[in-house]
Amino acid sequence: MIIKNASVFTEEGVFVKQDIYTKGTQFVKTEGEADADEIIDGEGCFAVPGLTDIHFHGCVGYDFCDGTQEAIAKIAEYQASVGVTSIVPSTMTLGEEVLKGVCETAAAYRKAGSGEKEADLCGINMEGPFVAESKKGAQNSTYIRKPDAGMYDRLNEASDHMIKLVAIAPEVEGAMEFIQSKKGEVVLSTAHTAADYDTAMEAFEKGATHVTHLYNAMNPYTHRAPGLIGAAADAGAEVELISDGVHVHPSVVRNTFKMFGEDKVILISDSMMATGLDDGDYSLGGQAVKVVGNRATLADGTIAGSATNLMDCVRTAVKKMNIPLETAIRCAAANPAKSVGIYDNYGSITPGKIANVVLLKKADLALESVILRGKKLS
Incomplete structure (x- = not known):
């Protein structure tokens, strides 16, 4: 997967307009390494790492x-x-x-x-x-x-x-x-x-x-x-x-x-x-x-x-x-x-880590899409 044109949250804690590349379930460094069968246009979006919640009890009727x-x-x-x-x-x-x-x-x-x-x-x-x-x-x-x-x-x-x-x-x-x-x-x-x-x-x-x-x-x-x-x-x-x-x-x-x-x-x-x-x-x-x-x-x-x-x-x-x-x-x-x-596997958009990305609309931070382990959720 290749995600283009998004403002990407980096390990340095800033947003930079750059492309994101994934192969299988992981982020990779270059376009040549990536699975190019799916290209997502992230124009107008922030691309952030999937979040990690370390303290919660349940949701949607389940505990x-x-x-x-x-x-x-x-x-x-x-x-x-x-x-x-x-x-x-x-x-x-x-x-x-x-x-x-x-x-x-x-x-x-x-x-x-x-x-x-x-x-x-x-x-x-x-x-x-x-x-x-x-x-x-x-x-x-x-x-x-x-x-x-x-x-x-x-x-x-x-x-x-x-x-x-x-x-x-x-x-x-x-x-x-x-x-x-x-x-x-x-x-x-x-x-x-x-x-x-x-x-x-x-x-x-x-x-x-x-x-x-x-x-x-x-x-x-x-x-x-x-x-x-x-x-x-x-x-x-x-x-x-x-x-x-x-x-x-x-x-x-x-x-x-x-x-x-x-x-x-x-x-x-x-x-x-x-x-x-x-x-x-x-x-x-x-x-x-x-x-x-x-x-x-x-x-x-x-x-x-x-x-x-x-x-x-x-x-x-x-x-x-x-x-x-x-x-x-x-x-x-x-x-x-x-x-x-x-953090070796989660928490940032870094080559080698699990490819979890969330695209948020810049206008209101509404959810545009979630990429979970390198696959876009429907």
Whole structure:
């Protein structure tokens, strides 16, 4: 395939008008190497890498924790259709046996291989159950437990070592020991926590490097109590940010980039099963959720994930929050792929990588087409 005349997002983080060449499922350097049987005119379009969402729960009526290959396939197909071509879906705070089944199903799905219209399943984000009761958010308190390295090991084994991130509240008993024992093995993400600055700094010093959905399910940043947010900035941690227009105010989004720098910000959707569907009643982690517009809430009003896919979060960041497109794409494609260790194959339009490209109309960032593993989706 050859894509001509598009403004292409490069590894340097800028748009350059140039051609893109693919052979089979990969990008190649020259026209002579490319499969020339299909030529796409990208005039009037931005060509960006397929996005990578490393934190979301579901869409189109399915949840990753349904624990079925059908659910994963439907989720992966929807994500690819909107330009999210590699996925790391998240578990919820559930019992170990349920989580084991989810992990086993994910391993079986990946072994079987993605369907031709499905995003690649690149790992698992283990969001629970090692969280703090006081900041559980939409996590189910029935299944919250202390950090348990043995449980993590069992689940990781069941998933065929697919767990890329594990969430942990630094202040709970056993958290620091868990962080020390798993440093370098998995991305350790501070999450659903009331940790103060000193406790959070200790967690980062011991090996945590990541923050789950910054600002949400944690103490606020104030001038006398900077908490986890201040500690993350001082430690140079990478932070997830939900730019759906519901979870974080636009001013805070803009200032987060000033505080952390665009190389440390990862845009995520945190989407749940209502994404891609109409308003109504849904569930998340076994709890009832009401969705109106793009706001999803539990019965008590607690925000319960989002109803917005990652590509729409990018559009919101650019069009409503004044984040430069180049920055938003970097934070939704390159940064997440780097975070979970898959940047060798995903996250940029680079020879040798998987040929995932999204063409967006320059006029309004509407989707023109998605090229998944070197093939244009119909």
